Amino acid sequence: MTRLWGGRFSRGPAGETLAFTSSIGFDRRLVHQDCAILAAHARALARAGILANEEAELAADALKQVAEDIASGAFAVDDNDEDIHSAVERALLERIPETAPRLRAGLSRNDRVAAALRLWLKDAIADLTARIGGLIETLGSAAATHADAVMPGYTHLQRAQPVRLADHLGAHAAALSRDADRVAACATRTDASPLGAGALAGTTLPIDREAVAADLGFASVIPNTLDAVSARDFAAEFLAAAAICGVHLSRLAEEVVLWTTSEFGFAELDDAFATGSSLMPQKKNPDVAELTRGKAGRLIGDLAGLLATLKGVPLAYNRDLQEDKEPVFDAADALAGMLSAMDGLFGTLQFRTDRMAEAASDWTLKATAIAEELVRRGVAFRDAHEIVGRLVSAGGGANPETLSEDDLTALHPELPDAVRDALEEGPPGAP
Structure with missing residues (x-):
């Protein structure tokens, strides 16, 4: 077993401790980011004269292969690996046993994991922003197709005034446009490097923090090292933006559920975005919309869970912060699925404009x-x-x-x- 600590201990952790503290089950998805960070750090050590340039190049090449092997399963992550950092080191020790032990000089898991999550989240933010934009375009296309369609507008779910279907869809698109802005804005505060902060107080080694940040594509460096390793407001901000977007998607999904009922009859789901009943042969259920509505609650829970975790954590790093990754991963995955599903649903939804016009009359x-x-x-x-x-x-x-x-x-x-x-x-x- 490869652990990144242990010299002051007379024996290893109990099985219960290892099982309870392990994060390899979920942080393994940071493998590409973790390997990129180690490669950038190796180059920083070479610039500082601690590694030879050849060693840094050897490490970078080995890390590319390690990332591919762990991601593909060619290198088996062990349940005894405490986290992705331990798994990466074990794989490196097999490939470059002379150089691998020297790579962690001036680097802590504290700044390393914070940087890995930030890099991962930057990519997730870009992906989600594009997905929101795709749904906005789909709604806009439907609005243009039915530019003259009139339907009842509702307050208190009671008929209120006639409105255009295009305006109704446009209202949802406007909310999603704000969501895209909110999610994209999270990147500004996520795109800052904590590397070089070490465990909390930096390192005495001459590591060029700005060069490492630029190497990894970060826009800036977090100047205060205690803040660098302990800050998770970037994750909470993302979860807040994701939860708000989820609420907007839930409201859109609720419209689908209502409009596709026999009582409303304003729309017809495409078979590809509906499901049936195991008992009732006639049913055509709006499960995609209902699950979108349900997962919005999950996003709210992810936000509430992380905020509850952060509220009592003193400076600087504490192991509580291990609990930051699962809600972030869960929210990003759930929101991506919701956006894709609703985009497909609205891209195939058949509007019954005749029924809308009848109701609006x-x-x-x-x-x-x-x-x-x-x-x-x-x-x-x-x-x-x-x-x-x-x-x-x-x-x-x-x-x-x-x-x-x-x-x-x-x-x-x-x-x-x-x-x-x-x-x-x-x-x-x-x-």
Whole structure:
């Protein structure tokens, strides 16, 4: 077994301790980032005169192969490997036994794991931002296809006013656009290197932190070394952005669930994005939308879990921070899946614009427009609101066009013209 510590101990950890503290089950996905960090550190050691240039090149070549072998399974990660750093060192010792023990000079797992997570998250942020953009484009395409379709707009899930389907989809796209901005903005604070901070107080070796950061593609260096190894607000910020995006996707998914019911009938799911029932042959279930709705709660849980972990951790590094990776990985995976699924769903969703138009033809959706027509004719809005309310009640929901002009005039002399003009108007639409 290869451990990165142990000289001051008279015996190894108990099996229970090793099993409880091991993170190899989830941090192995940082293997490419960890190997890149070690290669950059080897080059830094060569610049500092601690390694020969040939040794640094040998280490970099070996690390490329180690990353590929661990990722592919050609090198078996052992359950006894405490973490991905231990597994990488074990693999390196097999390949370059003379050089491998010298690579960790001036490097701690504390700055190393923080850097690995930041590098991984930078890639995840770029991927998720692109996925959000893809869904926005799909919604925009659907809106353009159905630019003239009219449907009821809702408040309190009750029919309120007529709106355009394009505006309804555009509202969801606007929320997702803000999500893309939020997720992308996380990269700014993630894109900073903690390397060179060591365990917490830096290193006495002449490691050029700026050069290491540039080598790995970081935009900057975190100047305070205690902050460098202990900060996880970049992860919490990402989880917050992911959770907000998940909530927006959940609201979009809820629309799908409602619209595809027989009661609404506003849309029809493509067979490729629906599932059936094990008992009821007639069912076509919106499981993709429902799982999107469900996973939004999971994203909120990931955020809450990390914040709860961070709130009591003193400076600098504490093992509690090992709990940062699982929620970040889980949130990134869940959000990527949600975005892909909803993109595919909306790319194939069939809108029943005839059913939407039928529902939007309910004249009561024009009640506000009638009141505003009265306002145009000099009636105070408070009075107009009361007049139209009596109109709705007097007609029993029947179209006021079926009422006589005398009936309408009895409510207000301007009402017949107001009704006529309002019913001829199209939906106000969103700006």
